[in-house]
Amino acid sequence: QSAMTQPASLSGSPGQSITISCTGTSNDVGGFNYVSWYQQHPGKAPKLVIFDVSDRPSGVSSRFSGSKSGNTASLTISGLQAEDEADYYCNSYTTSNTVLFGGGTHLTVL
Amino acid sequence: DVQLVQSGGGLVKPGGSLRLSCAASGFTFSDYTMNWVRQAPGKGLEWVSSISSSSRYIEYPDSMKGRFTVSRDNAKKSLYLQINSLRTEDTAVYYCARDGGAVAGGAFDIWGHGSLVTVSS
Numbered sequence: 001q002s003a004m005t006q007p008a009s010l011s012g013s014p015g016q017s018i019t020i021s022c023t024g025t026s027n028d029v030g031g032f033n034y035v036s037w038y039q040q041h042p043g044k045a046p047k048l049v050i051f052d053v054s055d056r057p058s059g060v061s062s063r064f065s066g067s068k069s070g071n072t073a074s075l076t077i078s079g080l081q082a083e084d085e086a087d088y089y090c091n092s093y094t095t096s097n098t099v100l101f102g103g104g105t106h107l108t109v110l
Numbered sequence: 111d112v113q114l115v116q117s118g119g120g121l122v123k124p125g126g127s128l129r130l131s132c133a134a135s136g137f138t139f140s141d142y143t144m145n146w147v148r149q150a151p152g153k154g155l156e157w158v159s160s161i162s163s164s165s166r167y168i169e170y171p172d173s174m175k176g177r178f179t180v181s182r183d184n185a186k187k188s189l190y191l192q193i194n195s196l197r198t199e200d201t202a203v204y205y206c207a208r209d210g211g212a213v214a215g216g217a218f219d220i221w222g223h224g225s226l227v228t229v230s231s
Contacts, residue, residue, distance in 0.1 A: 001171065003154065034215030038155070045205055045224055046147075046155065051217035057210075089155050093215040097169050099145070104154040 004029065004090060004102040011108040017078040022090035022102045023071060030071035034093035037066060037075045041086045050075060077107075085109040112136035112220055114189075114206050119225030126196050130225050132189040132206030140164075140184040143214035146191045148202040149224075158204070159191065162214065196229045203227075 004024040012018040022029065022037075029035055035053045038046035048057050050066035053073060063078045073092070077084055090102040118130035132144070146158040159180040160169045170178055179192040189206050203224040210219030 032215065034211070034213070034217070036215075036217045038218070040155075045221040046218070047221075048210075048217060048219045051211060051219070052215070057219060087154075091155075091157070091216045091218075097167075098171055099157040099160065099216040100171075101147075101155045101157055 001028075001094065001096070001098070001100055004092065004100060006088075006090060006102040006105045008103070009106045009108065011110055012080045013110045014080050014082065016080050017076060018080060018107065020075045020077075020088050020090075020105045020107070022073040022075070022092075024073075024092055024100070024102075025071055027096070028092040028094040028100050029068065029073050029090075031095055032093045033068070035066070035068060035073040036091050037064075037073075038089045038091070039084075039086045040089065046089065080109050082109050114208065114220055114222035116204075116206055116222040116225045119204065119227050121228045121230060122196050123231055124196060124198060124229055126229075127192070127194045128196060128227060130191040130193075130204055130206075130227070132191075132222050134187045134189070134208075137208075137220075139182075139187040143167075143209040144180075144182060144189045145207045145209060145218060146178075146180060146189075147205045147207055147218070149205070150199070150202040153202075156202075157216075160209070160214065161189070193227070196227075198229050201227060201229045
């Protein structure tokens with residue numbers, strides 16, 4: 001199974017909002033409401049920021065939000081801050097009872 | 111504190127074997143599906159395997175079937191990954207991760223610090 005498609009890179013200025021897309025198929029993103037998003041800073045383990053498409057774990061800023069339409073999930077970060085500069089990954093449960101990650105997006109805060 | 115502490119890893123020759131361990135603390139380990147995820151140098155995250163709370167359900171992506179074996183010991187609160195016939199392309203940081211979702215759908219809420227596996231002659 002191929003990784004879900006994410007833009008390789010995005011950039012935004014402090015205070016702006018950005019949206020990262022994650023495109024899969026009806027066998028993963030489109031078939032379940034089990035899409036999660038992770039933030040990873042260099043040399044660190046990933047951190048869960050959104051699960052079940054749009055739920056936020058305790059302690060995660062409300063500036064992070066998630067949504068889904070058809071086979072594409074999205075992560076929106078509002079009020080960009082310097083510390084949001086990181087790599088972001090989506091993942092989804094699949095019809096094969098497996099988990100599939102997206103290719104990752106590097107976010108630069110200008 | 112809720113945490114996963116990893117051990118194992120290191121430099122291994124092609125064709126060799128390795129076992130990674132992941133010790134849980136601060137939560138009821140036996141309640142959760144556990145996973146392994148790897149990340150090759152400069153690359154993205156790749157899911158390696160999952161094992162349900164009772165070990166009844168074990169899954170791998172097709173690319174990992176045959177050489178990778180996940181197991182757990184709930185009495186020891188530990189997760190394991192055995193990798194055989196190691197290849198240079200298995201070089202990566204391997205993370206253990208807890209699936210914290212109500213349904214084990216890939217919501218990995220607790221991660222280990224990672225174990226570097228380098229396969230080289």
